[in-house]
Amino acid sequence: MQLHGWGRYPRHESELVNVMAPDEVPALVASRSSMIARGNGRAYGDAAIGERATLATRGLNRMKSFNPATGCLTVEAGVLLGDVLQTFVPRGFFPPVVPGTKLVTVGGMIAADVHGKNHHRDGGFGNHVQEFKLVLPGGKAVTCSPRENRELFDATVGGMGLTGVIVEATFTMKPVETGWIMQRTTVAGDLAAALKALDASQNATYSVAWIDCLARGAALGRSLVFAGEHAMADEVRLARPKRELFPPARRRRLRVPIDLPACMLHRASVAAFNEIYFRSGSRRAEEPSLVHWEPYFFPLDAVDDWNRIYGRRGFVQHQCVVPTGTAPSVLGEILERVTLSGKASFLAVLKKMGRSKGVLSFPMEGYTLALDLQVADDVFALLDDIDRIVAAAGGRLYLAKDARQTPRTFEAGYPRLGEFKEIRRSISAEGRLASQLSRRLAI
Numbered sequence: 240m241q242l243h244g245w246g247r248y249p250r251h252e253s254e255l256v257n258v259m260a261p262d263e264v265p266a267l268v269a270s271r272s273s274m275i276a277r278g279n280g281r282a283y284g285d286a287a288i289g290e291r292a293t294l295a296t297r298g299l300n301r302m303k304s305f306n307p308a309t310g311c312l313t314v315e316a317g318v319l320l321g322d323v324l325q326t327f328v329p330r331g332f333f334p335p336v337v338p339g340t341k342l343v344t345v346g347g348m349i350a351a352d353v354h355g356k357n358h359h360r361d362g363g364f365g366n367h368v369q370e371f372k373l374v375l376p377g378g379k380a381v382t383c384s385p386r387e388n389r390e391l392f393d394a395t396v397g398g399m400g401l402t403g404v405i406v407e408a409t410f411t412m413k414p415v416e417t418g419w420i421m422q423r424t425t426v427a428g429d430l431a432a433a434l435k436a437l438d439a440s441q442n443a444t445y446s447v448a449w450i451d452c453l454a455r456g457a458a459l460g461r462s463l464v465f466a467g468e469h470a471m472a473d474e475v476r477l478a479r480p481k482r483e484l485f486p487p488a489r490r491r492r493l494r495v496p497i498d499l500p501a502c503m504l505h506r507a508s509v510a511a512f513n514e515i516y517f518r519s520g521s522r523r524a525e526e527p528s529l530v531h532w533e534p535y536f537f538p539l540d541a542v543d544d545w546n547r548i549y550g551r552r553g554f555v556q557h558q559c560v561v562p563t564g565t566a567p568s569v570l571g572e573i574l575e576r577v578t579l580s581g582k583a584s585f586l587a588v589l590k591k592m593g594r595s596k597g598v599l600s601f602p603m604e605g606y607t608l609a610l611d612l613q614v615a616d617d618v619f620a621l622l623d624d625i626d627r628i629v630a631a632a633g634g635r636l637y638l639a640k641d642a643r644q645t646p647r648t649f650e651a652g653y654p655r656l657g658e659f660k661e662i663r664r665s666i667s668a669e670g671r672l673a674s675q676l677s678r679r680l681a682i
Contacts, residue, residue, distance in 0.1 A: 240252070240253070240254075240255050242255065242277075242280075242287075242288045242293060243285075243288070243553070244280065244281075244282045244283050244284045244285060244286070244287060244288070244642065245280065245281050245282065245283045245546055246283040246284060246546065246549075246553050246554050246555055246556060246614075246642055247546055247549075247552075247553030247554070248284075248552065248553035248554065248555060248614050248642055249284070249285055249642060249643075249675070251285065251288045251675050253288050253289045253290070253291065253292060253293045253675075254289070254291060254292040254293065255292075255293050255295055256271070256274075256292055256293065256294050256295065257295045257298060258294055258295065258296055258298055258299065259298035259299075260298070260299070261299060261315060261372070261406040261407060264294070264374045264380075264404050264406050265374050265378035265379070265380060266378060267294060268294070268374050268375075268376060268377075268378050268403075268404055268671075269376075269377055269378030271291070271292045272291060272292075272670055272671050272673075273289060273290035273291035273292065273670065273671070273672075273673040274289045274290075274291065274292040274293065274294055274671070274672060274673070275287060275288070275289040275290075275293060275294070275400050275401070275672060275673065275674035275677075276293075276294045276296050276316075276346065276350075276400045276404045276405070277289075277293045277294065277295050277296065278296055278297065278316070278317060278343060278344030278346050278347035278350075279297060279319060279342055279343055279344050279347065281340060281342055281343045281347065282347070282351065282639050282640075283555070283556045283639065283640045283641075283642060284555070284640065284641050284642030284643070284676065285642060285674065285675035285676045285679065286351075286399050286400070286638055286639060286641070286674055286675075286676040287347070287400070287674065288674055288675045288676075289673065289674055289675075290673040290674060290675060290677075290678050291673075294404060296316055296317040296344065296346055296404070296406075297317045297344065298317060299315035299316050299317035299318070299346075299406060299407075300315060300317045300318050300319070300322075301314070301315045301318070302314045302315075302318060302322075302323075302326070303315065303407065305327075305412075307330075307332075309411070310332060310411045310412040310413060310414065311369060311409055311410070311411055311412075312327070312332075312409065312410060312411075312412050313407065313408070313409040314345050314407070314408060315345075315406065315407050316344060316345055316346030316349075316371075316404075316405040316406050316407060316408060317344050317345075317346060318344060318345050319341070319342060319343070319344055319345075320334065320337060320338075320340075320341045320342070320343050320344070320345065320348065321341035321342055321488075321540075323345070324337075324341055324488065324532075325488050327412060328415075328418050328485060328488075328532065329418070329485045329487075331414055331415055331416065331485070332412040332413065332414055332415065333412065333413055333414075333415045333469065333532075334364075334410075334412060334413075335361060335364070335366075335367035335410065335411060335412065335413055336348075336353065336354065336355045336357065336358070336361060336362070336363060336364040336366075336367060337353075337355045337536050337537075338351075338353040338354070338355055339355075339536070339537065339539065339588075340537055340539065340540055341533075341536070341537050341540055342540060345408050345410070346404075346405040346406075346408065348364045349364065349365060349368060349371060349395065349396055349405055349408060350395070350397070350398060350399055350400045350405065351397065351399065351601075351638070351639035352364060352365040352396045352397035352595065352596075352597045352600040352601065352602075353639070354590075354592065354601070354602050354607075355445070355536070356445035356446060356447045356465075356467070356536070356590065357444050357445050357446075358590065358591075358592045358593055358602055359441055359446065359590075359591045359592060359593050360441075360442075360444060360593070361444075362593055362594070362595065362596070362602075363396075363397070363595055363596070363597070363600060363602060364410070365396030365397065365595075365596060365597050365600065366596060367410050367411050368396065368408060368409070368410045369384060369409040369410060369411060370382055370383060370384035370387070370392075370408070370409050371383055371384075371392075371395070371405050371407060371408040371409070372405070372406050372407040372408075373391065373395060373402065373403040373404070373405055373406070374403050374404045374406055375402075375403045375666050375668075376403065376666060376667050376668045376671035376672055377666075377667060377671075380406070383395060390662060391403075391662070391666070393596060393597055393598050394597070394598045394599070394659055394662045394663075395597075396596065396597035396598075396600060397595065397597030397598065397599045397600030397601065397638075398597065398598065398599050398659065399599065399638050399639070399674065399676065399677070400672065400674065401659075401663060401668060401672050401673075401674070401677055401682060402662065402663065402666065402668060402672070403666070403668070403672065415469045416469070416470070416471050416472045416484070417469065417470045417471065417472055417474075417475050417484045417485060418483075418484065418485040418486050418531070418532045419469075419470040419474075419475050419482075419484075419486070419529045419530065419531065419532065420445070420467045420468065420469060420470060420529070420530045420531075420532055420535040420536075421467065421468050421469075421470040421474060421527050421528075421529060421530075422465055422466070422467045422527065422528055422529075422530045422535065423465075423466050423467075423525070423526075423527045423528075424463055424464070424465055424520055424521075424523055424524045424525070424528075425439075425440070425463070425464040425466070425524060425525070426462075426463060426464075426520070426521045426524045427448070427460075427461060427462040427463070427464055428457075428458065428461055429457060429458060429459055429460050429461055430450075430459055430460025430461075430462075430567065430570060430571055430574065431460075431567065432461075432462075433448050433450060433460055433461070433462035433464060433589060434566065434567060434570075434606065436448070436462075436464040437464060437589070437590070437591045437606070438591070440464065440466040441591060443466035443467065443468060444467065444468050444469065445465075445466065445467040445468070446464065446465065446466045446467070446590070446591065447464070447465055447588060447589070447590050448462040448463065448464040448465070448588070448589040448590070449462060449463045449465070449516070449520070449587065449588060449589075450462040450574075450587045450588065450589045450608070451513045451517055451587070452574055452577050452578065452584050452587040452610060453506065453509060453510050453513055453577075453578060453584075454513075454578070455578055459571065459574055459575065459578065460570070460571065460574050461517065462589060463516075463517065463520040463521070463524075467530070467535060470529060472484055474529075475529065478529050479529060482529075486531055486532075488533055489531065489533050489534070489541070492541075493541060493542045493543065494542065494543035494544055495542060495543070495544045495545055495546075495547040495548055496544075496547075497547065498547050498550050498551040499547060499548050499549075499550055500550065501549075501550040501551075501552065501613065501615075503550075504548065504549060504550070504613055506581045506582075509584070509585045512585050513585060516585075539586075549611075549613045549614070550613065550614075552613070552614040552615070553613075553614050554611050554612060554613050554614055555611075555612055555614060555618070555622070555642045555643060556586075556609055556610065556611050556612075556640040556642075557609070557610045557612065557622055557625060557636070557640070558601075558607060558608070558609040558610075558636065558637040558640045559573075559607065559608055559625070559629045559634050559635065559636050559637075560592055560601060560602060560603055560605050560606065560607040560634055560635060560637070561605050561606060561607075561608075561629060561632045561633070561634035562603065562604065562605040562632065562633050562634065563604055563605045563606070565605075565632040565633065565634075566605055566606040569628060569629070569632045569634070570589075570606060570608055572628055573608065573625050573628060573629075576621065576624060576625060576628075577610065577621070577625075580617075580621050582612050582613075582615075582618060582621060584610040584611050584612055585611075586609070586610075586611040587608070587609065587610050587611075588607075588608070588609045589606060589607070589608050589609075590606065590607050591605075591606055592604065592605055592606065592607050598655045598658055598659045598662070599638065599653055599655065599656070599659055601635065601636075601637040601638065601639070603634075603635070605634070607637075609637075609640070619643060622643065623645075626644055626645070626648045627648075629648075629652070630647075630648050630651040630652060634652060635649075635651075635652025635653060636648065636649070636652060638676065641676065644680070645680075646679075646680050646681045649680045656682070659682070660682065663682075
């Protein structure tokens with residue numbers, strides 16, 4: 240069948256094989272070639288589309304055990320992050336790292352080594368994984384952890400499914416007193432102010448900036464910087480005496496029912512949205528406010544099928560990270576090019592990052608910028624230019640979001656690629672585990 244990622248670009252034919260129990264995986268893996276595992280299909284590009292076959296793991300959806308004394312949770316790889324949140328937030332536990340959507344599987348979170356608004360302090364999700372069970376290309380199941388099969392563990396965290404199929408994982412949850420986030424908003428008039436505000440909030444557990452990528456001139460890079468902490472029980476009681484300490488998850492009520500016409504998403508419409516959003520956020524600046532955990536971490540999940548806003552051809556997300564020293568000039572040049580091109584991105588996010596541990600993990604010490612751009616005939620030339628800027632600065636692109644970078648850009652950004660390929664050779668993964676992404680990038 241034809242498969243695509245969340246960006247709906249590109250699309251490829253692949254045999255889809257459903258798996259419903261962990262003990263089914265070894266035989267399925269051993270009997271097929273050029274295969275990759277797929278969770279909930281939230282990788283934006285072609286990382287979760289097998290070159291020949293795709294193993295759908297959502298049937299591995301059971302939670303196995305939880306130790307409240309240590310916070311250790313063991314689940315099958317197809318369990319959704321949203322189910323973990325719905326089950327454990329009311330019990331006073333929160334995942335150590337969450338990406339921008341809760342509609343991802345735990346296996347996918349490990350494979351992409353997802354990062355959140357707290358990477359500058361807590362690292363990626365892989366930092367908090369105690370162990371996982373991995374089915375190798377020949378069908379053998381092994382346990383990987385920082386103590387056992389360490390080389391495979393480090394290659395699988397961020398390895399985009401190219402070392403085997405994760406069937407079960409144990410990671411550490413953290414205790415929280417409430418389901419609220421105490422948020423403080425800072426208005427940054429330009430890119431330099433945004434970077435300064437992110438630096439100033441580096442001691443906050445969570446920090447992220449929404450950036451107006453269409454602002455020009457002296458306002459280039461103007462942003463709203465959001466710093467947050469898990470609210471304490473006394474803070475909630477003082478601010479909202481009648482509110483529950485652990486509010487329930489919110490039901491999604493909005494949906495994009497059709498592919499919107501491409502002409503609706505243009506510079507004027509996005510500029511108007513950005514202006515309204517910036518002014519609204521500015522009015523709430525400086526004074527701390529309580530925010531429900533769900534819209535704070537997952538605002539887009541409130542709208543079903545929001546990817547249809549970009550029309551039938553879909554969209555690509557360009558997420559890069561550049562080292563701290565080059566960030567001001569490089570990010571400024573990227574924003575200048577996007578502004579001059581007239582390409583409209585209202586989902587532009589800027590974050591500060593720390594180091595990563597996985598062999599192919601995306602983060603590095605520096606800043607990451609994510610831009611969503613509608614697929615159009617001339618958008619790829621713009622992104623190729625931006626790629627060259629990023630590579631020259633010693634940066635790289637996020638594989639979980641990538642749909643079109645070249646092998647040259649990829650090789651320039653991932654200095655441990657040779658090590659990763661050698662690990663793949665040692666487990667006979669070449670030809671057995673292959674996605675459209677790995678084929679495109681010659682991994």
